[in-house]
Amino acid sequence: MIGQARVATGRRCGRAARLRTLVPIYLMVLPTVVLFGVFVAFPLAAVVGAAMLDWNGIVPVRDARWVALANFATLVRDPVWWLTVRNSLCFTGVMLLVETPLALGLALLLNAPGRAMGFFRTVAFLPAVTGAAVIGLAANFFFSPIGGPANAILVDRLGVLDAPVAFLGDRALALWTVCAVAVWHSVGFDVVILLAALQAVDPEVMAAALVDGANPWQRLRDVTLPAIWPVLAACALLTTVNSLKAFDYFAVMTGGGPGFSSTPMVMYMLRFATFGGGMGPATVPAVGYGSAVAVAIGVIAMAALLLEWGAARRFPSPD
Amino acid sequence: MNALATPHATPCSRWRRPRVARLARLAVLSLYAAACLLPLVWIGATSLRTSTGVYAAGLSLWVDRPQWGNYIAFWQSADVPRSVGISVALTAASLAAVLLSTSMTAYAIARARFPGRRLLIGALWSTVLLPAEMLVIPTFHVNRALGLIGGWRSVAAVLLVMTAGGQAFNIVLLAAHFRGVTRDLYDAAALDGAGFVRTYWTVAMPMVRPGLVTCGLFIFMGVWNAYLIPLVYLGQQRGHQTLTVALVQFSRRAQTAYHLLAAGQVIAILPVVVVFAAMQRHLVRGLVESARQRGR
Incomplete structure (x- = not known):
């Protein structure tokens, strides 16, 4: 027009x-x-x-000192920063290696006709629509050593442990407990997306594979996976970027502690901002340095996405 | 359930295998459904216990004497009704602002050629997967420079930041839907003398309703559940906080009042669960459609 x-x-x-x-x-x-x-x-x-300034974020920015790449030079020698990188990468790794395959398996199981499947589909989605911060609050009590159901199962019911464990207060366990909660919380979202992709697979191609006598594994490898590959790759990319920038679970459940043992990258960045309390470990106004951390987070996220994008394109697509 | 109800089960082995497989499938899915539901039910049960009952309950999901008064007690604690109102208003305002601004832009870039179009598309696409969290610090200083810090101005800052953050994703999703509308409809509108803007509102918008519903659900979920952005702007603004921020601060003040805290969690969870249980079919349909239209 x-x-x-x-x-x-x-x-x-x-x-x-x-x-x-x-x-x-x-x-x-x-x-x-x-x-x-x-x-x-x-x-x-x-x-x-x-990121190129020595600026505390409180004085006017024109009074800040230009330091070029000095903040980045400090950053690469900052052991706490690398610890938070490790924490975020561990979290992202668990999400990619546990959550995404789990979602694919459950979506394959759910991809069948029947009224019961509609019920399962709705139920699968429910945890994923709730807020991470609210779920984190519930998890605080769920994993509490005082009256928390997790310890009630492990100590009283199964007898695996002799005494209650502070899952979220333990240096070795806090990060992995947060991972477990995040997998439970977000798997349903990928299930629903992957299920939508599975239901769009051409039934004629599947029928042809059945006629050719392909076994279930061959049908999965040669028909289903290539057909849903773009959606599966998109799920993995979204999971990666969402996990690398995760903050809410950690802020509510562990506050980044004990020490920095469960501090993710974003929480470390916020430590240098001027927002005030509630962000995690005690804040230090250093907006120049915090901006350098922000840029580093962006670079890590983009590198991870490009890496995955390259890997995803190698897989034979149907067309 | 269907598999269980089938009356003509033949003992022939060719039939038994799929039947076993179907039962195994149902068993796994039932376990999964329980894993999804029981923790949510547990939150509900916790919200009806007494302050000491929560510690003695262990794994039980049964509540002997439901304490409905917990909800009243939580509602009457500091700033709760106000924060619920702010969450509702913020979610409604974001929904309107994001849907209107993104649908206008998506329609324009899907249907018209204009100088700067490629630049706009490139800018939006390149930030669709950018971690928005890395912009929290500079955005805060932008809002401070604009005078948007303090009380209601902070709430306005949250609205602006969240509306801006929703642009790229929703425009990419909606543009695919606008491109899927057949040319004939646009031509018919032109013959009737409808201009570019009127065609957008009366012809194109009704046609992309599934896409708008999908976007709307994502926005609703994103804003209602948001924690980091509201925390940055409202963490220090007592009396102007969203429900999620107020709830987390309540948990810090009343560390052991798990029964009241659980009542707050139910209030925070219930609206999204109810809306999504009712709208899930539309969400999936909109997603499938946008995936198909982008594939073209």
């Missing part, structure tokens, strides 16, 4: 008519451009710039 409008009036007074068609278009994209520019594009440039 725009094209037609341009042809119809263009011959008479080209410039004015073109302006008349362009004005409503620009007005429609204006809110996005302003919001995106002010709260995404500019902050993205600003965080890279601030």
